[in-house]
Amino acid sequence: xxxxxxxxxxxxxxxxxxxxxxxxxxxxxxxxxxxxxxxxxxxxxxxxxxxxxxxxxxxxxxxxxxxxxxxxxxxxxxxxxxxxxxxxxxxxxxxxxxxxxxxxxxxxxxxxxxxxxxxxxxxxxxxxxxxxxxxxxxxxxxxxxxxxxxxxxxxxxxxxxxxxxxxxxxxxxxxxxxxxxxxxxxxxxxxxxxxxxxxxxxxxxxxxxxxxxxxxxxxxxxxxxxxxxx
Amino acid sequence: xxxxxxxxxxxxxxxxxxxxxxxxxxxxxxxxxxxxxxxxxxxxxxxxxxxxxxxxxxxxxxxxxxxxxxxxxxxxxxxxxxxxxxxxxxxxxxxxxxxxxxxxxxxxxxxxxxxxxxxxxxxxxxxxxxxxxxxxxxxxxxxxxxxxxxxxxxxxxxxxxxxxxxxxxxxxxxxxxxxxxxxxxxxxxxxxxxxxxxxxxxxxxxxxxxxxxxxxxxxxxxxxxxxxxxxxxxxxxxxxxxxxxxxxxxxxxxxxxxxxxxxxxxxxxxxxxxxxxxxxxxxxxxxxxxxxxxxxxxxxxxxxxxxxxxxxxxxxxxxxxxxxxxxxxxxxxxxxxxxxxxxxxxxxxxxxx
Numbered sequence: 001x002x003x004x005x006x007x008x009x010x011x012x013x014x015x016x017x018x019x020x021x022x023x024x025x026x027x028x029x030x031x032x033x034x035x036x037x038x039x040x041x042x043x044x045x046x047x048x049x050x051x052x053x054x055x056x057x058x059x060x061x062x063x064x065x066x067x068x069x070x071x072x073x074x075x076x077x078x079x080x081x082x083x084x085x086x087x088x089x090x091x092x093x094x095x096x097x098x099x100x101x102x103x104x105x106x107x108x109x110x111x112x113x114x115x116x117x118x119x120x121x122x123x124x125x126x127x128x129x130x131x132x133x134x135x136x137x138x139x140x141x142x143x144x145x146x147x148x149x150x151x152x153x154x155x156x157x158x159x160x161x162x163x164x165x166x167x168x169x170x171x172x173x174x175x176x177x178x179x180x181x182x183x184x185x186x187x188x189x190x191x192x193x194x195x196x197x198x199x200x201x202x203x204x205x206x207x208x209x210x211x212x213x214x215x216x217x218x219x220x221x222x223x224x225x226x227x228x229x230x
Numbered sequence: 231x232x233x234x235x236x237x238x239x240x241x242x243x244x245x246x247x248x249x250x251x252x253x254x255x256x257x258x259x260x261x262x263x264x265x266x267x268x269x270x271x272x273x274x275x276x277x278x279x280x281x282x283x284x285x286x287x288x289x290x291x292x293x294x295x296x297x298x299x300x301x302x303x304x305x306x307x308x309x310x311x312x313x314x315x316x317x318x319x320x321x322x323x324x325x326x327x328x329x330x331x332x333x334x335x336x337x338x339x340x341x342x343x344x345x346x347x348x349x350x351x352x353x354x355x356x357x358x359x360x361x362x363x364x365x366x367x368x369x370x371x372x373x374x375x376x377x378x379x380x381x382x383x384x385x386x387x388x389x390x391x392x393x394x395x396x397x398x399x400x401x402x403x404x405x406x407x408x409x410x411x412x413x414x415x416x417x418x419x420x421x422x423x424x425x426x427x428x429x430x431x432x433x434x435x436x437x438x439x440x441x442x443x444x445x446x447x448x449x450x451x452x453x454x455x456x457x458x459x460x461x462x463x464x465x466x467x468x469x470x471x472x473x474x475x476x477x478x479x480x481x482x483x484x485x486x487x488x489x490x491x492x493x494x495x496x497x498x499x500x501x502x503x504x505x506x507x508x509x510x511x512x513x514x515x516x517x518x519x520x521x522x523x524x525x526x527x528x529x530x531x532x533x534x535x536x537x538x539x540x541x542x543x544x545x546x547x548x549x550x551x552x553x554x555x556x557x558x559x560x561x562x563x564x565x566x567x568x569x570x571x572x573x574x575x576x577x578x579x580x581x582x583x
Contacts, residue, residue, distance in 0.1 A: 019436045129319040130316070132322075133278075133283045133314075133318070135284060136281075136283050137282075137307070137310070137311050137312040138331035138334065138378070138382070139334040141304055151320075
């Protein structure tokens with residue numbers, strides 16, 4: 001058994017270093033889908049987090065509580081809900097998002113939105129309240145002062161983006177149920193690792209190594225950036 | 231002369247707390263105005279209202295005669311700037327900290343660079359442009375905050391206890407800068423402080439604030455002529471004593487400050503006087519002194535205020551004295567609340583207000 005594992009790892013490394021087209025294709029697709037999902041989630045989460053972090057209004061705690069509660073949503077549950085929405089009989093079935101990369105991107109973006117909103121809101125709130133006042137005393141308008149606070153919370157924002165991307169690229173439930181692991185079209189790292197385990201163990205191991213490398217490399221580089229900033 | 235800033239019947243409430251009430255105040259161009267008062271007397275709130283970052287609950291603020299409201303609030307804010315008690319800095323370089331306000335005002339790059347260089351020179355931090363602002367010492371951080379405010383050349387400079395949390399060397403640099411800026415550029419300044427020495431040496435006029443109200447407005451000398459019961463006890467101004475003075479055989483003044491205590495001052499005054507001793511001019515020891523200092527007292531520590539590199543100790547020696555020593559001496563002497571200590575200060579350290 002031990003020999004089989006070692007053999008599997010060796011052949012997996014050979015696959016990686018020989019630039020196997022399947023490995024490259026699946027890895028690139030994974031990065032593109034999760035990267036797009038992270039970007040889209042960032043675009044809609046940033047304004048929400050800015051409002052939650054900078055403004056004081058009545059339902060603020062309810063809204064924050066909602067996003068915090070959604071942090072732990074099981075990916076298969078979300079996958080099922082999205083499947084029902086995207087399927088032909090579903091409310092947005094006409095968009096034909098099921099078993100399509102666009103559907104996977106939207107699914108992952110929805111999945112990571114609570115992480116993005118909660119982390120960025122916390123980052124904004126942790127910035128010294130005096131920063132906004134300071135910016136104003138230096139001549140900033142209300143909007144400019146809010147931008148100054150966002151800039152100060154950049155480390156937390158970077159952390160939110162990294163954590164969200166890592167969660168997106170490593171999740172299985174949504175991409176499997178919405179994407180369906182169609183070879184050459186919707187198969188990504190996690191779905192291939194899970195489904196090829198009995199057929200092509202070397203491919204699974206190779207993709208698992210790549211997944212680990214992507215996640216680690218991103219986390220380390222963000223840590224380095226944060227260190228330089230502080 | 232028209233006032234630059236005018237506060238009319240200003241009141242400010244925070245939920246159940248009244249921070250400021252019925253304040254009427256005029257700040258004139260070129261003057262240094264000091265807001266004196268203990269912690270919680272409303273000094274910071276008044277400064278924040280003048281800076282346009284706090285809206286008063288009642289009354290109105292006028293800037294150069296025009297009422298400040300939603301339409302011109304931003305314009306009025308561009309003409310003022312404020313230095314906070316705790317140095318608040320952006321998490322970036324010294325250069326970018328100072329550049330922020332200049333960029334908002336649309337200064338071109340070369341002018342921005344020139345102004346930053348000048349401002350850093352003024353606060354004796356030449357060459358600090360590339361340093362990370364938050365990695366500097368507390369005193370240096372406050373000097374960066376001051377440089378950032380000075381670079382803007384605003385009509386009014388508002389300073390909230392600018393030297394409250396820093397060591398004596400940095401205090402003296404900041405005091406010198408403020409005095410210089412007022413004399414050379416004629417800058418209008420409003421300084422909130424509970425440091426009597428600052429109010430006396432820097433300000434042309436002052437107001438004593440107690441519980442959100444102005445109890446006295448006038449020259450610092452007029453304020454310090456108030457009975458010491460108000461000044462020292464009620465206003466809790468540090469090391470201010472009032473009493474009858476007589477001339478000693480050696481030509482110095484002996485002032486009876488109450489509680490059977492006498493303070494000797496190296497000057498000649500007769501009658502009622504108000505005297506002040508800087509907390510950093512008082513020497514403190516855990517052993518009795520063999521010193522030539524004319525004023526020697528024994529007391530117990532009643533309060534310890536940790537201020538980073540320095541520690542402020544309140545000592546009850548009959549009258550309450552505020553003493554400032556370095557954190558190192560504090561640790562070496564293993565002092566604590568209720569420790570017995572000995573105080574000494576020279577007759578020349580006693581200043582008549």
